[in-house]
Amino acid sequence: MQRQNRAELQRCLDGLHPADIAYILEALPLEDRLVVWQRVKADRDGDILLEVSDAVRESLIADMDEGEILAAIEPLDSDELADLVEDLPPEVLPELMASLDPQQREQVQSALSYDEDQVGALMDFEMVTIREDVTLEVVLRYLRRFDELPEQTDKIFVINHDSVLTGVLPLKWLVVNSPDKSVGEVMARDVNTFLPTDDADDAAQAFERYDLISAPVVDGGGRLIGRLTIDVMVDRIREESESEALGRAGLRQEEDIFASVWASVRNRWSWLAINLVTAFLASRVIGLFQGSIEKLVVLATLMPIVASIGGSSGNQTIIKIVRAIATDQVGLNAIWRLWRKELGVAFFNGLIWGGVIGAVVALMYHDIPLGLVMTVAMVLEQMLAAVMGVGIPMLMLRLDRDPAMGSNIFLVFMTDSGGFFIFLGLASIFLLH
Amino acid sequence: MQRQNRAELQRCLDGLHPADIAYILEALPLEDRLVVWQRVKADRDGDILLEVSDAVRESLIADMDEGEILAAIEPLDSDELADLVEDLPPEVLPELMASLDPQQREQVQSALSYDEDQVGALMDFEMVTIREDVTLEVVLRYLRRFDELPEQTDKIFVINHDSVLTGVLPLKWLVVNSPDKSVGEVMARDVNTFLPTDDADDAAQAFERYDLISAPVVDGGGRLIGRLTIDVMVDRIREESESEALGRAGLRQEEDIFASVWASVRNRWSWLAINLVTAFLASRVIGLFQGSIEKLVVLATLMPIVASIGGSSGNQTIIKIVRAIATDQVGLNAIWRLWRKELGVAFFNGLIWGGVIGAVVALMYHDIPLGLVMTVAMVLEQMLAAVMGVGIPMLMLRLDRDPAMGSNIFLVFMTDSGGFFIFLGLASIFLLH
Numbered sequence: 001m002q003r004q005n006r007a008e009l010q011r012c013l014d015g016l017h018p019a020d021i022a023y024i025l026e027a028l029p030l031e032d033r034l035v036v037w038q039r040v041k042a043d044r045d046g047d048i049l050l051e052v053s054d055a056v057r058e059s060l061i062a063d064m065d066e067g068e069i070l071a072a073i074e075p076l077d078s079d080e081l082a083d084l085v086e087d088l089p090p091e092v093l094p095e096l097m098a099s100l101d102p103q104q105r106e107q108v109q110s111a112l113s114y115d116e117d118q119v120g121a122l123m124d125f126e127m128v129t130i131r132e133d134v135t136l137e138v139v140l141r142y143l144r145r146f147d148e149l150p151e152q153t154d155k156i157f158v159i160n161h162d163s164v165l166t167g168v169l170p171l172k173w174l175v176v177n178s179p180d181k182s183v184g185e186v187m188a189r190d191v192n193t194f195l196p197t198d199d200a201d202d203a204a205q206a207f208e209r210y211d212l213i214s215a216p217v218v219d220g221g222g223r224l225i226g227r228l229t230i231d232v233m234v235d236r237i238r239e240e241s242e243s244e245a246l247g248r249a250g251l252r253q254e255e256d257i258f259a260s261v262w263a264s265v266r267n268r269w270s271w272l273a274i275n276l277v278t279a280f281l282a283s284r285v286i287g288l289f290q291g292s293i294e295k296l297v298v299l300a301t302l303m304p305i306v307a308s309i310g311g312s313s314g315n316q317t318i319i320k321i322v323r324a325i326a327t328d329q330v331g332l333n334a335i336w337r338l339w340r341k342e343l344g345v346a347f348f349n350g351l352i353w354g355g356v357i358g359a360v361v362a363l364m365y366h367d368i369p370l371g372l373v374m375t376v377a378m379v380l381e382q383m384l385a386a387v388m389g390v391g392i393p394m395l396m397l398r399l400d401r402d403p404a405m406g407s408n409i410f411l412v413f414m415t416d417s418g419g420f421f422i423f424l425g426l427a428s429i430f431l432l433h
Numbered sequence: 434m435q436r437q438n439r440a441e442l443q444r445c446l447d448g449l450h451p452a453d454i455a456y457i458l459e460a461l462p463l464e465d466r467l468v469v470w471q472r473v474k475a476d477r478d479g480d481i482l483l484e485v486s487d488a489v490r491e492s493l494i495a496d497m498d499e500g501e502i503l504a505a506i507e508p509l510d511s512d513e514l515a516d517l518v519e520d521l522p523p524e525v526l527p528e529l530m531a532s533l534d535p536q537q538r539e540q541v542q543s544a545l546s547y548d549e550d551q552v553g554a555l556m557d558f559e560m561v562t563i564r565e566d567v568t569l570e571v572v573l574r575y576l577r578r579f580d581e582l583p584e585q586t587d588k589i590f591v592i593n594h595d596s597v598l599t600g601v602l603p604l605k606w607l608v609v610n611s612p613d614k615s616v617g618e619v620m621a622r623d624v625n626t627f628l629p630t631d632d633a634d635d636a637a638q639a640f641e642r643y644d645l646i647s648a649p650v651v652d653g654g655g656r657l658i659g660r661l662t663i664d665v666m667v668d669r670i671r672e673e674s675e676s677e678a679l680g681r682a683g684l685r686q687e688e689d690i691f692a693s694v695w696a697s698v699r700n701r702w703s704w705l706a707i708n709l710v711t712a713f714l715a716s717r718v719i720g721l722f723q724g725s726i727e728k729l730v731v732l733a734t735l736m737p738i739v740a741s742i743g744g745s746s747g748n749q750t751i752i753k754i755v756r757a758i759a760t761d762q763v764g765l766n767a768i769w770r771l772w773r774k775e776l777g778v779a780f781f782n783g784l785i786w787g788g789v790i791g792a793v794v795a796l797m798y799h800d801i802p803l804g805l806v807m808t809v810a811m812v813l814e815q816m817l818a819a820v821m822g823v824g825i826p827m828l829m830l831r832l833d834r835d836p837a838m839g840s841n842i843f844l845v846f847m848t849d850s851g852g853f854f855i856f857l858g859l860a861s862i863f864l865l866h
Contacts, residue, residue, distance in 0.1 A: 019642040029770065140608060149605040151644065154587055171604040172582040175573060208671065209452040211584065211664040213646055230663055231644035234670065238641065241674030246752060261777035268749055269782065272742060276786050279741040280793070286734045293726070293733050300726050300733035301719045304849065307737070308712040309705060316701055319679060337462065344694035349702065353709050360713070416737065 010039050018044055022051030025060070034063050045072030050080055055259060057087050066092050070099070078104045079124040079226075082111030110196075110225075119203050120196030122236065123217045123226030126150035129157045130183055132166055137179035139169070152229040154213040158187050163223045165216050167191060193218045194228060200236055207233040271409070278413035282307075285417045289424035292432055298365060299427050302374060305357060307419035310381040313349060314411045317342050317389025322403050325393060339390050346386035347379060354378025373430055377423040384418045385411075443472050451477055455484030458493070467496050478505030483513055488692060490520050499525050503532070511537045512557040512659075515544030543629075543658075552636050553629030555669065556650045556659030559583035562590045563616055565599055570612035572602070585662035587646040591620050596656045598649050600624060626651045627661060633669055640666040704842070711846035715740075718850045722857035725865055731798060732860050735807060738790065740852035743814040746782060747844045750775050750822025755836050758826060772823050779819035780812060787811025806863055810856040817851045818844075 013021060013036065021040060025033050025048070037060055040048060045064075049057055049072060061069065069092050073084060078100075085093070085108065097105060107125050114120030128149060130139055139156070143149070156174070158167040167187035177186050192210055194203050194217050206212065207230055217226040259267075286293070286303070293300050321338065354375040362371025388411050393403035446454060446469070454473060458466050458481070470493055473481060478497075482490055482505060494502065502525050506517060511533075518526070518541065530538060540558050547553030561582060563572055572589070576582070589607070591600040600620035610619050625643055627636050627650050639645065640663055650659040692700075719726070719736070726733050754771065787808040795804025821844050826836035 017643060023642070143608045144611065146609045148609055153605055154646070171608060172586055175576045175604060175607065176579045176581055178577065208667050209456070210450060213587070213663070230646070234641050234667060237667065237670060242756065261774055261781065264774070264778045265781050268746065268778070271749070272746055272782055272786055275742055275745045276790060279738040280790065283734050283738050286737070290730050290734065294730045297723050297727045301716050301723065304719070304737060305712040305716050309708055312708045313701065313705055316704070323675065341694060345697045345701070348694065348698050349705055353705055357709060357713065416741070
């Protein structure tokens with residue numbers, strides 16, 4: 001690259017928001033990505049590292065030496081540091097921890113002590129707190145001593161002498177009320193609070209449902225220890241839905257789209273291995289009926305149709321049930337009702353489409369019994385798919401596992417082997433004597 | 434239900450947030466849902482209707498008479514009304530529009546004039562505006578004349594005499610700066626604004642990327658006409674990811690989980706119909722090789738393995754490409770690079786897993802050539818799946834269609850028929866003389 005181009009790139013990058021630079025870095029192949037990364041002003045490195053995806057972050061950090069890493073993360077807040085720590089090379093950690101003041105160190109350690117699916121791992125510590133016995137006038141004077149308030153501050157937290165949260169004062173209320181009123185008169189006492197051990201997805205749902213912008217995190221004794229903000233929750237909602245989509249397809253983790261061939265092979269191999277085993281087992285069901293297929297080879301042609309339709313409609317059922325579970329819309333008690341309904345849907349769908357394909361088959365091969373077997377097999381396969389579509393996620397739930405993850409592969413195994421068994425079994429009984 | 438229980442239900446409902454009631458209504462079967470709905474205080478009906486899903490909203494509105502509907506929606510804002518209008522029975526519309534004042538009517542009509550995927554359909558009209566030549570002291574006095582500020586107000590919009598937006602004043606800045614400063618000195622001039630014709634998903638991405646809470650919507654001349662807020666954007670993000678998940682499984686729309694059997698059959702039938710056609714076409718490929726299968730019936734046992742693995746890995750590729758397209762990470766220019774990479778991944782995966790299954794087959798049937806055919810077929814099928822996994826979403830994109838919707842069914846058709854063709858074709862050439 002020529003010097004002039006580089007200078008221009010530099011100028012262009014300096015004008016961009018860290019989130020935009022992160023986005024550009026993610027969209028570039030590795031070698032171009034590192035060229036751009038080296039041109040980014042060092043004091044913005046930390047913010048950008050926070051914004052990029054895990055896979056891209058790894059590739060950027062691998063390109064930095066110890067000094068650069070420490071310089072990049074030095075300006076970050078404790079909660080941001082905690083987000084990055086696990087991606088940093090272990091050799092920089094001692095120096096990093098030594099550079100923090102005791103309060104920061106405690107905050108980083110506290111954030112690290114929670115599981116990444118817990119509120120504690122997502123909270124920040126940038127809070128403005130006031131007492132309830134002062135007037136709004138005093139609050140306004142106090143706030144004017146700040147250069148600026150933390151990002152996403154829509155409310156100020158009201159605490160007592162023991163740091164116990166007694167209410168919140170939205171900025172909106174602070175500015176519309178008379179300055180003579182006391183905080184206690186104006187503040188909201190009925191507050192959505194979270195515990196650091198609460199599930200992060202539940203917190204995200206609460207933010208969504210009650211249209212929250214920030215919310216206090218308190219310990220078991222009601223003492224204020226941190227804050228959740230909508231921007232973190234939005235990222236969480238996005239990640240949750242993406243990891244669901246990826247998990248459904250058996251991708252273990254977010255994958256840098258320009259990752260090397262080997263990294264991609266590793267990310268995908270386990271799913272293919274499982275799939276190979278299930279496909280092999282399903283093929284053994286066909287093996288059981290080799291004799292029937294030898295006598296009536298058209299069975300080999302028709303059996304994949306039965307299996308394929310079963311997989312498709314079972315998948316529709318699973319998606320619906322998993323979504324209903326995720327939004328807590330069905331407990332285990334609704335299962336019978338759902339099963340009845342899905343069996344009803346399956347029966348009619350099987351009858352309609354099984355009837356159509358049965359008629360086509362009967363006409364094509366001038367063989368009415370074959371058409372009838374096809375129709376009956378389709379109805380039974382649809383009902384099997386419905387039972388599995390409701391049952392598999394419910395079983396996963398009862399076993400305390402993520403109902404989305406991997407339920408699809410188990411479904412396809414059941415609908416494939418079940419479909420082959422039903423169709424070839426019926427054909428062997430009724431068509432071959 | 435006994436009178437006492439009803440009174441208790443009533444008390445319990447009166448204490449809940451509209452979003453919580455909406456959630457309960459969604460989780461109840463129809464008859465119970467209507468019992469609860471009738472106990473909800475009439476003045477909250479409108480808020481609850483806004484919160485429930487489309488399918489559930491329909492079921493609730495169907496239970497209300499004209500007077501109840503008009504009473505429920507009367508307290509709503511124009512943008513909220515616009516959200517509900519399309520679900521209302523047409524006979525209430527004339528009376529509803531007559532009850533609005535001219536400004537409201539114009540706002541409802543303006544919101545209705547935009548496509549639901551456009552910013553204009555999502556904006557609200559509750560804005561607080563100020564001029565830039567006044568001091569913050571004056572702004573604070575002005576705000577104290579309000580009883581309360583609109584929900585999600587984190588900033589006040591600064592406009593000139595022609596209603597052109599000149600900046601925004603975050604409440605955070607209003608409270609930390611000296612009251613003697615003028616709005617013009619303090620306000621941000623570099624503002625994220627949206628046009629009403631902008632794509633709603635792009636706006637949602639901007640909210641996510643720049644951590645926005647509210648943002649002004651301006652017309653072509655820069656005049657302020659409305660406002661977007663994070664709560665609406667969060668709903669949008671959630672809906673987008675859900676409709677992607679549903680679309681992938683061929684469900685046309687959100688479905689009330691307790692919808693009747695017939696409603697569900699209708700929602701799902703088209704996908705099954707398409708799937709039936711593609712499965713039938715793929716089975717015709719097998720039909721071409723009936724002669725080979727008759728001679729070597731084990732082919733019928735093994736062919737679904739090849740097709741199944743191809744479908745699985747093609748699906749992994751498609752998910753990755755669709756996500757990359759959705760976040761604008763790949764343009765059409767990156768396609769060759771992606772193709773090269775995915776072909777590399779496919780080749781190695783095919784070689785590894787094709788080698789494994791080939792060895793198993795060779796041992797099981799004491800037939801080394803059969804094992805070799807299996808391995809070669811797996812490699813070719815993997816590469817076909819890679820080409821299709823990148824090619825299908827790219828083709829959809831070039832045809833200006835949603836790359837997620839339906840690409841899966843086309844993929845499975847290609848990997849099924851391709852897999853059968855490759856495996857049975859190779860077997861016919863090399864194993865049968």
